[in-house]
Amino acid sequence: MNLALGLTLLLGFYGLGEGLARLLPGLPLSGSLWGMVLLYLALASGLVREELVAGAARLVLRGLGLYFVPVGVGALAFEALLREQALAVGAALLLGTLITLAAAAGGARWRS
Amino acid sequence: MALVATVLVYLLATRLYRRWPGPLTNPVGLTVLALILLLKGVGYPLERYQTETWPLVALLKPAVVALGWVAWRERARLAGRLLPFGLGLFAGSAASLVLTPLLARALGAGPELQKALALKSVTSAVTVDLAPRLGVNAELAVPLIIAAGILGAALGPWWLDRLGVRDPLARGTALGTASHGIGTARVAEEGALALAAAGLAMAAAGLVTALLAPPVLRLLGLG
Numbered sequence: 001m002n003l004a005l006g007l008t009l010l011l012g013f014y015g016l017g018e019g020l021a022r023l024l025p026g027l028p029l030s031g032s033l034w035g036m037v038l039l040y041l042a043l044a045s046g047l048v049r050e051e052l053v054a055g056a057a058r059l060v061l062r063g064l065g066l067y068f069v070p071v072g073v074g075a076l077a078f079e080a081l082l083r084e085q086a087l088a089v090g091a092a093l094l095l096g097t098l099i100t101l102a103a104a105a106g107g108a109r110w111r112s
Numbered sequence: 113m114a115l116v117a118t119v120l121v122y123l124l125a126t127r128l129y130r131r132w133p134g135p136l137t138n139p140v141g142l143t144v145l146a147l148i149l150l151l152k153g154v155g156y157p158l159e160r161y162q163t164e165t166w167p168l169v170a171l172l173k174p175a176v177v178a179l180g181w182v183a184w185r186e187r188a189r190l191a192g193r194l195l196p197f198g199l200g201l202f203a204g205s206a207a208s209l210v211l212t213p214l215l216a217r218a219l220g221a222g223p224e225l226q227k228a229l230a231l232k233s234v235t236s237a238v239t240v241d242l243a244p245r246l247g248v249n250a251e252l253a254v255p256l257i258i259a260a261g262i263l264g265a266a267l268g269p270w271w272l273d274r275l276g277v278r279d280p281l282a283r284g285t286a287l288g289t290a291s292h293g294i295g296t297a298r299v300a301e302e303g304a305l306a307l308a309a310a311g312l313a314m315a316a317a318g319l320v321t322a323l324l325a326p327p328v329l330r331l332l333g334l335g
Protein backbone atom coordinates (compact mmCIF):
# COMPACT_ATOMS: atom_id res chain seq x y z
CA MET A 1 0.00 0.00 0.00
CA ASN A 2 2.66 2.45 1.12
CA LEU A 3 4.88 1.36 -1.73
CA ALA A 4 2.17 1.98 -4.30
CA LEU A 5 1.55 5.41 -2.85
CA GLY A 6 5.28 6.16 -2.88
CA LEU A 7 5.65 5.09 -6.51
CA THR A 8 2.63 7.21 -7.43
CA LEU A 9 4.24 10.19 -5.70
CA LEU A 10 7.54 9.66 -7.57
CA LEU A 11 5.70 9.49 -10.89
CA GLY A 12 3.59 12.48 -9.89
CA PHE A 13 6.70 14.55 -9.18
CA TYR A 14 8.14 13.41 -12.49
CA GLY A 15 4.94 14.54 -14.24
CA LEU A 16 5.08 17.91 -12.47
CA GLY A 17 8.75 18.20 -13.44
CA GLU A 18 7.99 17.41 -17.06
CA GLY A 19 5.29 20.10 -17.00
CA LEU A 20 7.70 22.66 -15.52
CA ALA A 21 10.35 21.79 -18.11
CA ARG A 22 7.79 22.55 -20.85
CA LEU A 23 6.63 25.75 -19.16
CA LEU A 24 10.20 26.98 -18.68
CA PRO A 25 12.02 25.96 -21.85
CA GLY A 26 14.58 28.71 -21.25
CA LEU A 27 16.02 26.79 -18.28
CA PRO A 28 18.21 23.82 -19.16
CA LEU A 29 16.68 21.43 -16.58
CA SER A 30 15.04 18.26 -17.87
CA GLY A 31 11.72 16.96 -16.51
CA SER A 32 13.37 14.37 -14.28
CA LEU A 33 15.83 16.92 -12.86
CA TRP A 34 12.93 19.25 -12.06
CA GLY A 35 11.18 16.28 -10.46
CA MET A 36 14.27 15.67 -8.31
CA VAL A 37 14.33 19.33 -7.21
CA LEU A 38 10.58 19.33 -6.47
CA LEU A 39 10.79 16.13 -4.40
CA TYR A 40 13.71 17.59 -2.46
CA LEU A 41 11.75 20.79 -1.77
CA ALA A 42 8.63 18.85 -0.79
CA LEU A 43 10.65 16.82 1.74
CA ALA A 44 12.57 19.84 3.05
CA SER A 45 9.36 21.86 3.56
CA GLY A 46 7.58 18.98 5.26
CA LEU A 47 4.95 18.86 2.53
CA VAL A 48 5.74 15.18 1.97
CA ARG A 49 6.79 12.97 4.88
CA GLU A 50 9.87 10.85 4.27
CA GLU A 51 8.14 7.55 5.16
CA LEU A 52 5.82 8.04 2.20
CA VAL A 53 8.56 7.97 -0.43
CA ALA A 54 11.58 6.25 1.20
CA GLY A 55 10.52 2.69 0.33
CA ALA A 56 9.60 3.49 -3.25
CA ALA A 57 12.77 5.57 -3.76
CA ARG A 58 14.95 2.72 -2.48
CA LEU A 59 13.16 0.33 -4.81
CA VAL A 60 13.58 2.39 -8.00
CA LEU A 61 17.19 3.23 -7.15
CA ARG A 62 18.15 -0.42 -6.66
CA GLY A 63 18.35 -1.04 -10.38
CA LEU A 64 19.74 2.37 -11.32
CA GLY A 65 22.90 0.93 -12.86
CA LEU A 66 20.92 -1.46 -15.03
CA TYR A 67 18.62 1.22 -16.45
CA PHE A 68 21.25 3.12 -18.40
CA VAL A 69 23.07 0.08 -19.76
CA PRO A 70 21.19 0.30 -23.12
CA VAL A 71 22.30 3.92 -23.49
CA GLY A 72 25.91 2.95 -22.79
CA VAL A 73 25.70 0.15 -25.35
CA GLY A 74 24.76 2.89 -27.84
CA ALA A 75 28.49 3.72 -27.86
CA LEU A 76 28.64 1.00 -30.52
CA ALA A 77 27.29 3.56 -33.00
CA PHE A 78 30.35 5.73 -32.27
CA GLU A 79 32.91 2.95 -32.41
CA ALA A 80 34.87 4.48 -35.31
CA LEU A 81 34.98 7.94 -33.71
CA LEU A 82 35.99 6.57 -30.31
CA ARG A 83 38.72 4.35 -31.80
CA GLU A 84 40.12 7.18 -33.88
CA GLN A 85 40.21 9.58 -30.91
CA ALA A 86 40.91 6.98 -28.21
CA LEU A 87 44.11 8.62 -27.00
CA ALA A 88 42.66 12.14 -26.82
CA VAL A 89 39.51 10.89 -25.09
CA GLY A 90 41.41 8.70 -22.62
CA ALA A 91 43.86 11.45 -21.72
CA ALA A 92 41.10 14.08 -21.38
CA LEU A 93 39.10 11.73 -19.14
CA LEU A 94 42.10 10.90 -16.96
CA LEU A 95 43.43 14.46 -16.59
CA GLY A 96 39.93 15.92 -16.36
CA THR A 97 39.04 13.51 -13.55
CA LEU A 98 42.22 14.27 -11.58
CA ILE A 99 41.60 18.03 -11.99
CA THR A 100 37.93 17.68 -10.95
CA LEU A 101 38.92 15.72 -7.83
CA ALA A 102 41.54 18.32 -6.90
CA ALA A 103 39.19 21.27 -7.54
CA ALA A 104 36.33 19.75 -5.53
CA ALA A 105 38.58 18.75 -2.64
CA GLY A 106 40.23 22.18 -2.71
CA GLY A 107 36.85 23.95 -2.67
CA ALA A 108 35.59 21.83 0.19
CA ARG A 109 38.68 22.66 2.30
CA TRP A 110 38.39 26.41 1.77
CA ARG A 111 37.91 28.39 4.97
CA SER A 112 36.78 31.99 5.21
CA MET B 113 15.12 -11.20 -25.85
CA ALA B 114 17.55 -8.28 -25.71
CA LEU B 115 15.95 -7.13 -22.46
CA VAL B 116 16.29 -10.54 -20.84
CA ALA B 117 19.91 -10.80 -22.00
CA THR B 118 20.69 -7.36 -20.56
CA VAL B 119 19.19 -8.21 -17.17
CA LEU B 120 20.96 -11.59 -17.07
CA VAL B 121 24.35 -10.12 -17.96
CA TYR B 122 23.83 -7.41 -15.33
CA LEU B 123 22.93 -9.96 -12.63
CA LEU B 124 26.01 -11.97 -13.54
CA ALA B 125 28.18 -8.85 -13.41
CA THR B 126 26.70 -7.96 -10.01
CA ARG B 127 27.73 -11.39 -8.71
CA LEU B 128 31.25 -10.90 -10.05
CA TYR B 129 31.36 -7.53 -8.31
CA ARG B 130 30.25 -9.06 -5.01
CA ARG B 131 33.05 -11.59 -5.19
CA TRP B 132 35.73 -9.09 -6.29
CA PRO B 133 34.43 -5.66 -5.30
CA GLY B 134 36.27 -2.68 -6.80
CA PRO B 135 35.99 -0.01 -9.48
CA LEU B 136 37.39 -2.27 -12.19
CA THR B 137 34.66 -4.88 -11.70
CA ASN B 138 31.92 -2.23 -11.68
CA PRO B 139 28.79 -4.09 -12.86
CA VAL B 140 27.61 -1.30 -15.18
CA GLY B 141 30.95 -1.05 -16.98
CA LEU B 142 31.25 -4.84 -17.26
CA THR B 143 27.67 -5.20 -18.54
CA VAL B 144 28.04 -2.49 -21.19
CA LEU B 145 31.33 -4.01 -22.37
CA ALA B 146 29.96 -7.57 -22.45
CA LEU B 147 26.82 -6.52 -24.35
CA ILE B 148 28.79 -4.53 -26.93
CA LEU B 149 30.97 -7.60 -27.57
CA LEU B 150 27.89 -9.84 -27.63
CA LEU B 151 25.99 -7.64 -30.11
CA LYS B 152 29.04 -7.42 -32.36
CA GLY B 153 29.69 -11.14 -32.02
CA VAL B 154 26.23 -12.25 -33.14
CA GLY B 155 25.64 -9.30 -35.47
CA TYR B 156 22.54 -8.09 -33.60
CA PRO B 157 21.50 -4.66 -34.93
CA LEU B 158 21.98 -1.89 -32.37
CA GLU B 159 18.66 -0.23 -33.24
CA ARG B 160 16.75 -3.41 -32.61
CA TYR B 161 18.58 -3.91 -29.31
CA GLN B 162 17.65 -0.41 -28.20
CA THR B 163 13.99 -0.70 -29.23
CA GLU B 164 13.71 -3.89 -27.20
CA THR B 165 15.36 -2.47 -24.09
CA TRP B 166 13.57 0.90 -23.89
CA PRO B 167 11.51 -0.09 -20.80
CA LEU B 168 14.76 -0.14 -18.79
CA VAL B 169 15.65 3.36 -19.92
CA ALA B 170 12.14 4.59 -19.10
CA LEU B 171 12.74 3.58 -15.46
CA LEU B 172 15.52 6.17 -15.27
CA LYS B 173 13.03 9.00 -14.98
CA PRO B 174 11.45 8.06 -11.61
CA ALA B 175 14.92 6.97 -10.44
CA VAL B 176 16.31 10.46 -11.05
CA VAL B 177 13.36 11.91 -9.14
CA ALA B 178 14.22 9.53 -6.29
CA LEU B 179 17.70 11.10 -6.14
CA GLY B 180 15.88 14.08 -4.60
CA TRP B 181 15.18 11.85 -1.61
CA VAL B 182 18.85 10.79 -1.47
CA ALA B 183 19.89 14.46 -1.57
CA TRP B 184 17.46 15.41 1.20
CA ARG B 185 18.54 12.53 3.44
CA GLU B 186 22.28 13.15 2.96
CA ARG B 187 21.93 16.90 3.37
CA ALA B 188 20.60 16.39 6.88
CA ARG B 189 23.82 14.50 7.71
CA LEU B 190 26.00 17.37 6.48
CA ALA B 191 24.58 19.88 8.95
CA GLY B 192 27.06 22.68 9.60
CA ARG B 193 29.35 21.67 6.72
CA LEU B 194 27.13 22.79 3.86
CA LEU B 195 29.24 25.79 2.85
CA PRO B 196 32.49 23.87 2.24
CA PHE B 197 30.46 21.12 0.58
CA GLY B 198 28.81 23.59 -1.78
CA LEU B 199 32.10 25.26 -2.63
CA GLY B 200 33.69 21.92 -3.43
CA LEU B 201 30.73 20.80 -5.50
CA PHE B 202 30.74 24.05 -7.47
CA ALA B 203 34.52 24.13 -7.98
CA GLY B 204 34.61 20.50 -9.11
CA SER B 205 31.60 20.74 -11.43
CA ALA B 206 32.83 23.97 -13.01
CA ALA B 207 36.39 22.68 -13.47
CA SER B 208 35.08 19.53 -15.11
CA LEU B 209 32.66 21.38 -17.38
CA VAL B 210 35.22 23.94 -18.59
CA LEU B 211 38.52 22.08 -18.56
CA THR B 212 37.63 18.61 -19.83
CA PRO B 213 36.40 19.86 -23.26
CA LEU B 214 39.39 22.20 -23.49
CA LEU B 215 41.78 19.33 -22.74
CA ALA B 216 40.06 17.21 -25.37
CA ARG B 217 40.30 20.05 -27.86
CA ALA B 218 44.01 20.55 -27.17
CA LEU B 219 44.50 16.82 -27.76
CA GLY B 220 42.74 17.00 -31.13
CA ALA B 221 39.24 15.66 -30.36
CA GLY B 222 36.35 17.08 -32.42
CA PRO B 223 33.45 19.23 -31.12
CA GLU B 224 31.04 16.31 -30.68
CA LEU B 225 33.44 14.56 -28.30
CA GLN B 226 34.31 17.82 -26.54
CA LYS B 227 30.62 18.39 -25.79
CA ALA B 228 30.10 14.84 -24.57
CA LEU B 229 33.14 15.16 -22.29
CA ALA B 230 31.75 18.40 -20.85
CA LEU B 231 29.15 16.26 -19.04
CA LYS B 232 31.83 14.00 -17.51
CA SER B 233 30.76 14.81 -13.95
CA VAL B 234 27.00 14.36 -14.44
CA THR B 235 25.68 11.00 -13.31
CA SER B 236 24.58 8.84 -16.28
CA ALA B 237 20.96 8.66 -15.15
CA VAL B 238 20.64 12.45 -15.30
CA THR B 239 22.61 12.67 -18.55
CA VAL B 240 20.14 10.57 -20.51
CA ASP B 241 17.45 13.22 -20.07
CA LEU B 242 19.68 16.26 -19.86
CA ALA B 243 22.07 15.74 -22.79
CA PRO B 244 19.52 16.30 -25.59
CA ARG B 245 18.51 19.62 -24.05
CA LEU B 246 22.13 20.76 -24.28
CA GLY B 247 22.69 19.48 -27.80
CA VAL B 248 24.89 16.64 -26.55
CA ASN B 249 24.59 13.05 -27.72
CA ALA B 250 23.68 10.96 -24.65
CA GLU B 251 24.91 7.73 -26.21
CA LEU B 252 28.35 9.20 -26.69
CA ALA B 253 28.36 10.85 -23.25
CA VAL B 254 27.15 7.93 -21.10
CA PRO B 255 29.99 5.46 -21.89
CA LEU B 256 32.51 8.26 -21.30
CA ILE B 257 30.81 9.08 -17.98
CA ILE B 258 30.98 5.44 -16.91
CA ALA B 259 34.70 5.43 -17.80
CA ALA B 260 35.22 8.66 -15.83
CA GLY B 261 33.42 7.10 -12.85
CA ILE B 262 35.62 4.01 -12.95
CA LEU B 263 38.83 6.05 -13.37
CA GLY B 264 37.96 8.41 -10.53
CA ALA B 265 36.91 5.63 -8.17
CA ALA B 266 40.03 3.60 -9.00
CA LEU B 267 42.56 6.44 -8.74
CA GLY B 268 40.67 9.00 -6.61
CA PRO B 269 41.57 7.76 -3.10
CA TRP B 270 45.28 7.47 -4.09
CA TRP B 271 45.24 10.89 -5.76
CA LEU B 272 43.55 12.56 -2.77
CA ASP B 273 46.13 10.93 -0.45
CA ARG B 274 48.91 12.40 -2.61
CA LEU B 275 47.27 15.84 -2.43
CA GLY B 276 47.13 15.51 1.36
CA VAL B 277 43.31 15.59 1.50
CA ARG B 278 42.31 13.75 4.68
CA ASP B 279 39.07 15.51 5.63
CA PRO B 280 36.24 13.00 5.00
CA LEU B 281 33.91 15.78 3.82
CA ALA B 282 36.40 16.94 1.18
CA ARG B 283 37.15 13.38 0.07
CA GLY B 284 33.46 12.49 -0.22
CA THR B 285 32.62 15.71 -2.07
CA ALA B 286 35.49 15.15 -4.52
CA LEU B 287 34.66 11.51 -5.28
CA GLY B 288 30.92 12.14 -5.57
CA THR B 289 31.42 15.12 -7.86
CA ALA B 290 34.05 13.54 -10.09
CA SER B 291 32.86 9.94 -10.12
CA HIS B 292 29.12 9.95 -9.39
CA GLY B 293 27.69 6.60 -8.32
CA ILE B 294 30.86 4.57 -8.74
CA GLY B 295 32.83 7.08 -6.66
CA THR B 296 30.09 7.09 -4.05
CA ALA B 297 30.26 3.30 -3.76
CA ARG B 298 34.04 3.56 -3.27
CA VAL B 299 33.68 6.20 -0.57
CA ALA B 300 31.41 3.95 1.51
CA GLU B 301 34.53 2.54 3.17
CA GLU B 302 35.57 6.04 4.34
CA GLY B 303 32.72 6.59 6.79
CA ALA B 304 29.25 8.10 7.04
CA LEU B 305 30.19 11.77 6.52
CA ALA B 306 32.19 11.03 3.36
CA LEU B 307 29.37 8.84 2.07
CA ALA B 308 26.74 11.53 2.70
CA ALA B 309 28.84 14.17 0.95
CA ALA B 310 29.41 11.87 -2.03
CA GLY B 311 25.73 10.94 -2.33
CA LEU B 312 24.61 14.55 -2.22
CA ALA B 313 27.36 15.56 -4.66
CA MET B 314 26.29 12.84 -7.09
CA ALA B 315 22.71 14.17 -7.15
CA ALA B 316 23.64 17.85 -7.12
CA ALA B 317 26.49 17.85 -9.66
CA GLY B 318 23.97 17.17 -12.42
CA LEU B 319 21.91 20.15 -11.34
CA VAL B 320 24.92 22.51 -11.09
CA THR B 321 26.24 21.36 -14.45
CA ALA B 322 22.82 21.73 -16.09
CA LEU B 323 22.60 25.34 -14.93
CA LEU B 324 26.18 26.24 -15.90
CA ALA B 325 26.37 24.33 -19.18
CA PRO B 326 24.48 26.59 -21.62
CA PRO B 327 26.63 29.72 -21.09
CA VAL B 328 29.85 27.72 -20.74
CA LEU B 329 29.26 25.70 -23.91
CA ARG B 330 28.46 28.93 -25.75
CA LEU B 331 31.69 30.53 -24.50
CA LEU B 332 33.64 27.47 -25.63
CA GLY B 333 32.05 27.73 -29.06
CA LEU B 334 30.17 24.45 -28.51
CA GLY B 335 26.69 25.85 -27.75
